[in-house]
Amino acid sequence: MAPSLNQLSSIIGSVAAPAFLLGAVAAFISVLISRMNRVIDRSQYLHKIPDSDEASYLKEDIPRLKRRAQLLNRSVLYATLSAIVTALLVIVAFVSAMLHLAHEYGVAIFFIVALTFFLLSLVDLARETRIG
DSSP states (O other): OOOOHHHHHHHHHHTHHHHHHHHHHHHHHHHHHHHHHHHHHHHHHHHHSOTTSGGGGGGGGHHHHHHHHHHHHHHHHHHHHHHHHHHHHHHHHHHHHHTTOOOHHHHHHHHHHHHHHHHHHHHHHHHHHHHO
């Protein structure tokens, strides 16, 4: 038996916060990738400087740029995992409603996991920003 309109309305209301989280994470990933592109561009520029050039001292910045890229890469990974878990949360909520299964604990666990990944992503961004 399919869920009633009231049940679907209730489920849609309960997944509104995860849907907003999904949008925020998508925008956040865009910011992270933009930062990563700037680090990569700077690194490529520094690698092109010949050792005989008077500006070759700028190459000393390459290890710092590598560390920033590592942090940003990990931050993108955590943010992507957060988005995947959030999408799973929405799917589980709807499937559970359609099958008339209790889903409160599962959805809560997915939400906690998604926010944990998002928090880890933010921590890595903060560390990268401090280095930058």
